[in-house]
Each structure stands twice: as C-alpha cells, then as structure tokens.
Amino acid sequence: xxxxxxxxxxxxxxxxxxxxxxxxxxxxxxxxxxxxxxxxxxxxxxxxxxxxxxxxxxxxxxxxxxxxxxxxxxxxxxxxxxxxxxxxxxxxxxxxxxxxxxxxxxxxxxxxxxxxxxxxxxxxxxxxxxxxxxxxxxxxxxxxxxxxxxxxxxxxxxxxxxxxxxxxxxxxxxxxxxxxxxxxxxxxxxxxxxxxxxxxxxxxxxxxxxxxxxxxxxxxxxxxxxxxxxxxxxxxxxxxxxxxxxxxxxxxxxxxxxxxxxxxxxxxxxxxxxxxxxxxxxxxxxxxxxxxxxxxxxxxxxxxxxxxxxxxxxxxxxxxxxxxxxxxxxxxxxxxxxxxxxxxxxxxxxxxxxxxxxxxxxxxxxxxxxxxxxxxxxxxxxxxxxxxxxxxxxxxxxxxxxxx
Numbered sequence: 001x002x003x004x005x006x007x008x009x010x011x012x013x014x015x016x017x018x019x020x021x022x023x024x025x026x027x028x029x030x031x032x033x034x035x036x037x038x039x040x041x042x043x044x045x046x047x048x049x050x051x052x053x054x055x056x057x058x059x060x061x062x063x064x065x066x067x068x069x070x071x072x073x074x075x076x077x078x079x080x081x082x083x084x085x086x087x088x089x090x091x092x093x094x095x096x097x098x099x100x101x102x103x104x105x106x107x108x109x110x111x112x113x114x115x116x117x118x119x120x121x122x123x124x125x126x127x128x129x130x131x132x133x134x135x136x137x138x139x140x141x142x143x144x145x146x147x148x149x150x151x152x153x154x155x156x157x158x159x160x161x162x163x164x165x166x167x168x169x170x171x172x173x174x175x176x177x178x179x180x181x182x183x184x185x186x187x188x189x190x191x192x193x194x195x196x197x198x199x200x201x202x203x204x205x206x207x208x209x210x211x212x213x214x215x216x217x218x219x220x221x222x223x224x225x226x227x228x229x230x231x232x233x234x235x236x237x238x239x240x241x242x243x244x245x246x247x248x249x250x251x252x253x254x255x256x257x258x259x260x261x262x263x264x265x266x267x268x269x270x271x272x273x274x275x276x277x278x279x280x281x282x283x284x285x286x287x288x289x290x291x292x293x294x295x296x297x298x299x300x301x302x303x304x305x306x307x308x309x310x311x312x313x314x315x316x317x318x319x320x321x322x323x324x325x326x327x328x329x330x331x332x333x334x335x336x337x338x339x340x341x342x343x344x345x346x347x348x349x350x351x352x353x354x355x356x357x358x359x360x361x362x363x364x365x366x367x368x369x370x371x372x373x374x375x376x377x378x379x380x381x382x383x384x385x386x387x388x389x390x391x392x393x394x395x396x397x398x399x400x401x402x403x404x
Contacts, residue, residue, distance in 0.1 A: 040112055040122055040134060042099055048106055050098040060087045060111075067098055067108035069125055077123055081131035085113070085121040117203040139197040140206060146403045149187040153180060156189070165205045166193065171251060173208060173222050173233050176243035178215055179371060181255050181279070187215045190403045192396065210396035221400075223392055227385040236393050238381035245313070245375045246290040246339060249321060249359050250346065254280050276322070276360035277370050283355040285346040287321050295335045298327065305358060306350025309343050319370075322358035323349055 037044055052063070061074050078087050095114040100106035111123045118138050124130045145166070147156045154167040170191060171180055190213075194206025211222045222233045222241055233241040255277060289311055296318070297310035305322030309331060312318045325347025337343070348355045361370040381389045 039097070039099065040110070040120070042110060044099055046102055047109065048100045048102045050100060050106065052096055052098075054090050054092050054094050054096060054113075056092050058090075058092070060090060063096065063098075064108060064111060064125070067100055067106055069108050069111075073125055073129055076129050077131065081123070084131040084133060085115065087113075117201060118198045136198045138203070141195050141197060142192065142209070143195055144190070144192045144399070144403045146190040147188065149183050149189070150185055153183065153189070163195075163202075163205045166191065166208070168251075169193075169205065169208050170211060170213075173211060173241060174213060174220065175246050175248075176375065177220055177241055177247070178213060179247045180251075181248060182371070183215065187213070189213045190400050192399060192403075210400055212400050221393075221397070223389075223396060225381065225385075225389050225392055227382055227389075232378075234381055234389065236397070238386065238389055240378040240380055242378040243375040244291055244378070245317070245319075245373065246288070248279070249290050249319075249343075250279055250281055250285055250287050250357060276320075276358045276367070279346075279357045279359060280354065281346045281356065283325055283345075283347055285355075285357075286342055287324065287344050287346060287357055289337045289339060289341045289343050290319055291317070291339045293318070293337055295331060295333055295337060298331060298333055301350050304350050306352060307344065307347065308350075311337060311343070316364055318362045318365075320358075320360040320362070322360070323347055323352045323356060325349065325355075 039049055050067075054063075060078065061071070064074055065071075081087075090113065097112040098106075098108045099110040099112070100108050108125050111125060112120050113123075114120050118136045120134050120136070122132055122134055145157070145160055145162050147160045149156050150159075153170060154164060157167050158164055170189065174180075189211065191208055191211040193208045196203045196206055207224060208222075209224050213220045213222075221236045223236070224231055225234055226232075235241060291311075291313045293311040293313035295309060296312045297308070297320075300307050301322075305320070307324035307327065308320060308322040309324065309327065310318060310320045321343055323346070324344035327344045328342040331337075331343055346355050346357050352358075359370055361368055361373055363373075
C-alpha cells in the first residue's frame with residue numbers, strides 16, 4: 001500500500017517538473033524573441049549603419065568614394081535626381097548616414113542626407129539607383145516656464161535655460177500691450193508652450209498656448225485661440241491683444257532720451273523741444289512700421305533728422321522714423337506698408353551723437369508722447385465662439401497659476 005502511495009506521489013511531482021520545464025522553455029523563447037531593427041524603413045539587422053557630419057568643403061563624392069561607390073553612380077545621382085534634391089546644396093554641419101555591408105571593408109548600399117532635423121533624402125546606391133524624400137516623426141511636448149525680470153526678458157529666459165526664441169514669441173504676443181523697454185525689475189512671466197523633438201533631439205519652439213505677464217501691478221494674460229480659421233492671442237475677457245499700433249518700432253534696445261518740451265541737445269548744446277523718443281540701438285538694427293499706413297515722406301535732413309520716413313496711418317495718426325542708416329528695399333513715397341513691415345535701419349545720420357532711432361508720433365498733426373498712446377483693440381472673440389474660448393481660458397488659467 002505504502003509503495004503504491006509513493007509511486008503516485010512521484011508521478012505527480014514528475015508532472016509538475018515537466019510542466020515547469022515547459023514553462024522555462026516558453027520563457028526562454030519569449031526572452032530570445034528577435035525584433036528586427038530598422039533605419040529609414042530599411043532592415044539593418046545584417047548591415048552596418050555609419051553616421052557622420054558634412055565637413056567644410058566636403059562634397060557628396062568625397063563621402064561616397066570612401067565607401068566603394070563608383071564615380072558613375074555619383075555622377076548619376078548628381079545629374080538625374082536634382083528634382084528630388086540637388087546635391088550641390090549639401091551643407092557643412094548637416095548629418096548623414098550610410099547603410100553599408102557588414103564586411104571588413106564596408107560598401108555603401110544607401111546614403112541618407114539630413115536636409116533638416118526631420119526631413120531627409122535617401123539614395124539607393126545599388127541595382128536601380130534612385131532617390132526619395134522622407135521625414136522622421138516629430139514629437140510635440142508641452143512645457144512651461146516662469147521667471148522674474150532682472151534686466152531683460154531675453155536674459156531672464158536664457159538664465160532659465162529656455163530657447164531664446166521664446167523671448168521673440170512673447171515679445172510679439174505682447175507687442176501691443178507691454179513696452180518691453182519699460183520693464184521693471186521684479187516683473188515676472190509664465191508661459192505654456194510646445195516644443196518639437198525628432199527622436200531625442202530638440203529641433204525648435206512650437207506655439208505659445210498661454211502666458212501671463214505681471215507688469216505695472218497687473219497680470220496680463222494671453223491665450224491662443226482660433227476663430228474663422230484664423231488664430232490670434234486674446235486676454236481673459238476675449239479682447240484681442242493686437243492693437244492698431246505696436247508699442248515700439250524696434251526690438252531689444254533702450255530708451256536714451258524721452259519726450260520733452262525742453263531738452264539739452266547733445267550736439268547743439270542748447271535747450272529745445274524733443275517731441276519724440278530716442279531708442280539707442282546698434283547701427284543696422286531693423287526699424288519697423290508700428291501700424292498699417294502709407295509712406296508720405298522719405299528724405300534727408302542734414303541739420304536735423306538725417307534719413308527719415310514718415311508714415312500716415314489714417315486721418316488721425318502718423319509716425320516718423322529718423323536718423324536712419326538706410327531705407328528698406330522698396331520704401332518710397334506712396335508705398336503702402338503693413339504693421340511690422342521693415343522701413344529702414346538704425347543709424348546716426350543728421351544731428352546725432354550716436355546710433356539711435358528718433359521715433360515721433362502725431363495725433364491730428366500734433367506731436368504726442370509715443371509711450372502714452374492708448375490704441376483701441378482689434379476684433380474680439382465672436383459670440384459664436386465665446387463658449388469655446390471660455391473653455392480654453394478656464395483650462396489654462398489654473399495651469400498658469402500652478403507654475404512655480
């Protein structure tokens with residue numbers, strides 16, 4: 001009896017051992033399951049991928065001859081694939097890849113040149129030589145940032161390790177509501193924005209989705225919203241942040257002299273009115289029209305404003321830009337300009353002690369202080385889109401408030 005009991009127990013144990021052995025085999029098979037590796041849509045399991053960067057004065061032939069590609073193939077690519085990509089446009093510093101045989105002496109089968117971080121051209125170098133364009137997947141990440149102003153917005157963002165282009169974007173968004181030459185130490189900003197990545201490489205700044213700027217004791221919000229197929233930035237009440245006039249006609253400068261009825265002229269050494277604002281900036285700094293209008297004067301004042309342009313915006317307002325180094329191409333009397341169009345470049349022509357822009361603003365022919373001009377807002381959010389816009393605001397305000 002006891003012998004049969006032991007036999008039964010051994011049988012059960014052997015079955016468990018067998019099942020366990022089968023599970024081990026299954027686990028081993030799962031672990032060793034092979035996943036083919038692809039690059040640019042090509043199976044490279046048994047091939048070698050070599051990556052490089054175009055060097056100074058390096059041409060396509062210089063690269064391909066090193067990997068056994070014949071002159072005939074290189075010539076064919078240069079002559080007959082121009083419609084896809086002109087190989088004369090290879091640029092120093094751009095990346096390329098070669099997919100080669102995995103031999104002791106690698107022979108190139110494919111050549112891939114990175115036109116941009118995401119776009120590339122792939123050349124098949126064997127059999128039927130051909131070229132095709134391709135694109136890597138662009139990954140979008142939404143990030144946020146905050147900081148305090150110590151000197152300038154640009155410096156504040158750089159100190160936070162942000163893309164300096166974000167300073168340009170925020171300056172554009174708030175160009176109609178904040179004078180960035182009048183920022184105060186302690187003003188602070190917050191922004192939620194997209195960033196683009198290809199693989200794990202940062203490739204550029206995307207859209208700013210929402211922002212707030214504490215300036216002049218107020219929190220100034222900006223929310224991106226589209227209506228009728230057009231996007232714009234609005235405050236929390238649905239008013240457009242775009243105004244009839246830009247706050248300043250140039251970027252990244254400082255005010256060297258303000259609006260005054262009695263200023264000591266730096267060259268003439270006499271007191272006389274200065275009915276404009278002087279922006280000190282490097283020679284050649286671009287100068288833009290602060291609003292839509294027509295060029296009504298363009299000329300030179302030897303004992304005054306030097307090269308200057310005057311723009312009439314409507315029946316009430318006009319602006320003048322003086323001491324220019326030169327004029328933008330196509331600027332002439334009668335030329336219609338849009339807000340943000342290039343008019344000329346900062347210089348020191350006429351009576352000027354250094355490079356700067358003397359910017360003047362006129363209302364009904366009378367000079368007014370440009371820094372105190374209040375401009376009416378553009379078209380607000382339409383009633384049909386109001387509910388959708390309010391949803392955007394209610395989504396982003398808590399997110400902005402939570403940024404530290």
